[in-house]
Amino acid sequence: MRLKKQLVPLVEEFSNRRIELDSIEGALQEKKSKLEQFGQDIIESTNNLNELRTSLTKEQHAVDKLDKTSLTSSSPEIPFLLPMFLLSLLGNIVVGGQLITNVFSEGNRRSDTVAQLISATPKGAGGGEAGGRMDWASPQAPEVTASQEERFESIYAPEGYYNLPRYF
Secondary structure (H helix, E strand, O other), X not given: OHHHHHHHHHHHHHXXXXXXXXXXHHHHHHHHHHHHHHXXXXXXXXXHHHHHHHHHHHXXXXXXXXXXXXXXXXXXXXXXXXXXXXXXXXXXXXXXXXXXXXXXXXXXXXXXXXXXXXXXXXOOHHHOOOOOOOOOOOOOOOOOOHHHOOOOOOOOOOHHHHOOOOOO
């Protein structure tokens, strides 16, 4: 009896160890199957790589065997493209210069525009407010003749444009 009491904890420990061993063996089998799958994938990838290498070398040999005159037959495009490139470059330089000139010369125009917008007495067509512009086709519109030509301080001032006929 005393021997049985001492064997009970040993039997329980043995059964616990047996369960741990079975779980470890299951995990080991799972890892082993994954490893075999990876090995097969590596072999398949190596075969595919070798096939790609052989097809690449075959195509390189085919390109090397081409006649040199057939490769130079497409070269007449190059003399045509060079003048087009130079013409495009010249156009870009001209347009870029014009843009830079406009940007640097707009500084004065913008300050005039701001001064006009801030002014306390807005001027409109026919001496009215700026919102009450007159239609030039109406019978109330003043006649513009060469004798009424006026000179203005700034060509950017709005009153310089109100007496001009509108075509659009």
